[in-house]
Each structure stands twice: as structure tokens, then as C-alpha cells.
Amino acid sequence: MRNAVVFLAVLVGVLALLALGGAAIVLGEADDSPGLQGIGVLVVIGATVVALRWRGA
Template sequence: MRRAVRFAAALAVVLALLALGGAAIVLGEADDSPGLQGIGVLVVIAAAVGALRWRGVD
């Protein structure tokens, strides 16, 4: 049960970071802000790397 809760929490964090990064990319493009787009890309990459490295091992 504890492992399922940890997995759900990690999944929620990764999905939230992906949504935040995607929103930053879209809003940065609408406002013509290359810095915000770059931050959005970095957030998406960090979320993807974190998800791939996370194994859920106790």
C-alpha cells in the first residue's frame, strides 16, 4: 500500500511539472519571451529525467 501511495505522489509531481513546463513554453511563445520558453523546456526535461530515473525502490 505504501508503495502505491509513493508511486501516485511521484506521478502527480511529474505530471504537474510537465503541465507547468508546457504552459511556460506556450505562454512564452505568445508573449515572445525566449527566456520563459527556455525555462519551460528545462522544466519538461527535468521532469522527464526525474521520471525515468525514479524506480520506486524502498
């Protein structure tokens, strides 16, 4: 049961980071802000790396 709770917590965290990064990319495009787009891309890449490297242990 503990593994399921930890998995759910990591999943929710990764999905939240992906949503935040995606929103930063879109809002950076609307405001013509390359810095915000870059931060959004880094957040999305970081969340993807965490999701792929996490083993659940």
C-alpha cells in the same frame, strides 16, 4: 500499500511539472519571451529525467 502511495505522489508531481513546463513554453511563445520558453523546456526535460530515473524505492 505504501509503494502505491509513493508512486502516485511521484506521478502527480511529474505530471504537474510537465503541465507547468508546457504552459511556460506556450505562454513564452505568446509573449515572445525566449527566457520563459527556455525555462519551460528545462522544466519538461527535468520532469522527464525524474520520471525515467525513478525506480520506486
